[in-house]
Amino acid sequence: MRQNIEEIVSNIAIPFIEKEGFELVDVEYVLEAGNRYLRIYIDKEGGVSLKDCQIISESVSAKLDEIDPIKENYFLEVSSPGLDRPLKKEADFERYKGRDVEVKLYKPLNGKKEFEGMLIGLFDKTKIKISVDDEILEFDRKEIALIRLAVKI
Structure with a gap:
């Protein structure tokens, strides 16, 4: 409903x-x-x-x-969705390429559920890639509980 x-x-x-x-x-x-x-x-x-x-x-x-x-x-x-807006639509991933994002997973990956890095983009509508300390991480969209812009103070 x-x-x-x-x-x-x-x-x-x-x-x-x-x-x-x-x-x-x-x-x-x-x-x-x-x-x-x-x-x-x-x-x-x-x-x-x-x-x-x-x-x-x-x-x-x-x-x-x-x-x-x-x-x-x-x-x-x-x-407004705020400075830390969630990314949901395909257009969001295109618009915010190169920006820092926070990724929260439903289940841990290598012992971690939260990652922060630069958004590389959305691929094949199902894979999200970010760069963390010169390493490329790839996540399935269905594994992501939340992805949003990171706010740096």
Whole structure:
């Protein structure tokens, strides 16, 4: 059900998001502390402002109220994916080649579940390669719990 709602909301939101010059990064429909949250993550060149989130929230909210695909009560949140955004789409892997990423695996590889290195890219839609200390590591996408941009302070 969750995946179906996320797909329906994505299809509803994309026209509004693209019309305003944004990219839909992700949609999440989750249960947290007894409340349901519908989270829409947007991005654009130069970043996302609070006003940008408000514009998308109002547009999408009105359409969701009209179509009413979610029968339970929920909170709608529209935000930027943040500096440590997860990489999910093929375009993300192309756009962020050469950037540092954090990779978290479901199961340990050589005794480790977390790796950090420079993203080389996505290959054959199934393999992700990163460079760690002059060594190339390759991971199956299905083995990765999370891959996101690394934030250096």
